[in-house]
Amino acid sequence: MDEKQILHALDIGEAQDWEFKSAKGGIPGDLWHTYSGMANTEGGTIVLGIREIVNGHDVHGLDDPEKTRKNFWDSVNNRQITNLNLLANHDVQLVTVAGKVVLVIRVPRATRRQRPVYVGQNPMEGTYRRNYEGDYKCRPEDVRRMLTDQTEESQDTRILEHFGVADLDPNSVRQYRNRFSARAPNHAWLTEDEQGFLGKLGAWRKDRVTLVEGLTVAGLLMFGRDEAIRDPAAMPEFHLDYRERLSEEPAVRWTDRLTSDGTWVCNLFQFYERVNRRLTSDLKIPFQLQPDMSRKDDTIVHEAVREALVNALIHADHRGQGGVVIEKYRDRFELSNPGTLLLDVEQVWRGGISECRNKTLQTMFNLIGYGEKAGSGFDKMRQGWASQQWLTPNIEESTRPDRVRVVLPMVSLLPEESLKRLRARFGKELDALSSLEVQSLVTAETESSVSNFRMQQVTTEHPADLTQVLQRLVAKGLLAQVGQKRGTRYELAGSSAYKPGPPSDRLPGTPHIIGVDSTRKEGNSTHKATALPPExxxxxxxxxxxxxxxxxxxxxxxxxxxxxxxxxxxxxxxxxxxxxxxxxxxxxxxxxxxxxxxxxxxxxxxxxxxxxxxxxxxxxxxxxx
Structure with missing residues (x-):
């Protein structure tokens, strides 16, 4: 970490999560709320010695830098203050900014087995997370989910007392067994009776310590009757919902919908069978020829859609709010499920590590040819979309309630229709833009908004360079900045409540930093602001x-x-x-x-x-x- 990086963060406040705090009088008490919040969310950076003021920052530095650093290390290792020290020596540095020394603390995201990181000695009272508005205290049920995710044992291996084979749908078990047989006709498990087969799958289990045996959560979710699944003793919040929105008429909410209405057995296997066909039925992807010249209608795009569907079902926290929602639009698929990511978003993008909330369900789908166990699922989605030169899939994590959302846009990286609309809106200004600037506008136009992180997914550019591009488009009056810090996004100018305002010497959204010259120039022109906040x-x-x-x-x-x-x-x-x-x-x-x-x-x-x-x-x- 150096002065340039800190000044850049002060200037843009969005490349990652930063928090600036005054340390006059010692380490501020609310630092630990931020430490906990960052650790339990996406990580971030805390800087002591810079005070946030209206429309900017005051770099006042530390009175005794070495003493502040020592006090911080003493505190982060004090179990009376926080339960876990996540930091290595290189995460805490003294850096000179504008002639003043500040303390920079890089907080990593805690792993699933480290969460919750909390303040004090009671996780139910001292656990924090972060959203667009800052640190907030977690509810007890949120903390309990973190504690459940800590365990090595998969959530879906739990034995459900007083549930049995009678709570399963016989047709679902039979259809699954037929799929299994078609894929591996000589498999030894096919000689087992029904309960033996369920035991091999992990749908039935005997606890070696207590000797209790019975139906597992995985077995009930995969094959159960819907009224049994939603029993208060099982998964009362369980919900599956497929919505098809193919009409251009605003009054038509959906053109097809599949949810629990009593006309079918609403378990994971039946939902997958029905929804997979609906999702891929009209994919306009050219067929391929096999080496023997036979036709192959199943393409890498079909595989990508299947992977996304399976991921939503097996990674969901089926105790959470909202259930699994799959939506099909004319130009995209949207899949969301309750729960948090067990890996950070960057690791999901890199792939290679598999962390699954419901490992038994993952195995069940894998045994009939669906889903990956090598941490390559999202990579398969990216490959499928890249094969059609479509916009890169997007993955988002939100809180209150915890949900993960994956968007698969079936839109060209530079769709002609979008370019036509942008040309009609901005005229010849579009011709003077770089290809990266055009891509940013296209992404904002097709997805309603664009962010630095989203452009990192679409391109290979450095986050700092992307911010300069986005801010340049704001200065030209083509984009409007909405939100701050990790909530910053950009919309096409005129799309939101932000309206043109008087010019300024700073970029919109750029704070004034006392003692630091923050003027930016492009060629001979100084950036001008183009928007006022609604207030x-x-x-x-x-x-x-x-x-x-x-x-x-x-x-x-x-x-x-x-x-x-x-x-x-x-x-x-x-x-x-x-x-x-x-x-x-x-x-x-x-x-x-x-x-x-x-x-x-x-x-x-x-x-x-x-x-x-x-x-x-x-x-x-x-x-x-």
Missing amino acids: LDPELLTVAQGARGRRRLPPDETCQIIRDLCRNRYLTHRQLGGILDRNPTGLQERFLRPMARRGELVLRFPHEPNRPDQAYTTGSNDQAK
Whole structure:
């Protein structure tokens, strides 16, 4: 770590998660909340000796750098303060910035077996994670899931007392056995009776210590009757949902849907059999010829889609909220499941390491030819998509509730339709851009927004170079920056509530750093800002004038002002709180969520209602207001 990297982080605040804290008076107490939050999320970097101020940072340094470093090491090794020291010597460094010495602490992401990392001695009270808004205390159920993920034993090996073969769907077991037989007709397991076969698969197990035997979680999830799976003693939150959204009509919510409605047995095997056919039925991929000149309709793209589907089913925490949701659009597949990633996103991208929450389910699918055990599943998806020159698949992790989402866009890296729309929007400005700048705009246009991390997936460029490209597009008025730090993303200018504002000497989103010259120039031109945050937008403040300064406003008047503010734009609860001079959390609970339920407001992310960066716009019911 050196001064240049820290200045770059101050300048862009988004390449990874950074936290800047003043250390006047000693190590701040809330440092340990951030240490815990970073360790339990994606890791990050804490810098002591730089204070965040309005619109920038104050590099004031440390009064006694060596003493601060020693105090930090003493504290991180003190079990009264935190339960685990994740750091090596090279993770804690003294660095000179703008002539002042600061302490830089690089916090790695804790592995599944190290989490939870917590403050104090009680994990239920001292475990933190991070989202777009900073550190937050985990709920007891979140901590319990981390503790469960710690164990070497797979979640799905647990024996379910008082459940038996009668809770399984005989047709599902028979169909699976036929698949198994077709793939390995001479396999020794085929001589076993039903219970013996289930035992070989791991669907039935006997505990060698307690001598208790019975149906396992894996057996019930794979072959069970849906009412047995959702029994309070098993997996009451279990839910599988397939949604096909192929219509261009906004009023048509879906063109096909498969969920638990009593017309079929809703277990993992039956869901896979039905959904796999639906997902791949109309993939327009040319057939291939085998060496014997026979036709092969199954391509690497079909394999990639199957891999994504199996991954969602076997990596899901089926005790979590929301269930497994598979969505098919005209131009993409979206697959999401409850739970967290057991590896960090970068390791998932690199591949080579296999960590699975439900190893028995993974084996069951593998035995009939589906799924990988070598940690190469996501790599197979990338290869399949690269074979068609489509945009790279995207993987995201969100919290509250914990969910993993994979998006497989069936869109060319430079789709002609997208280029036409961009050309109509920006005219000849598009011709003057570099290929990387065009790719950034195309990604923002096709995926609604683009981020530094997403461009790292699409290209091989360095994160710092990508940030310069994105900021350059902001300065040219082609993109608008939304959010800060790890929540930073970019939208096409004019797509959100951010509107053109007066020029500035700094890039939009670039903080002022006291004592540091942060002016950036391209050629002979200095970057100018092109956007104001909504809280400072004069037009929005005028609309909100009737609410600002008035503590007691009739609810119907408040609702009308909110509808007026959200018309033709998306606003988050924090932005609305700033505009209306109201507590954002209270505003969200009392007005925004009820209005969304009534259809007066529409969520920007309807399938992730609890996203920290959720935003609202006016809905169809607003016409009657």
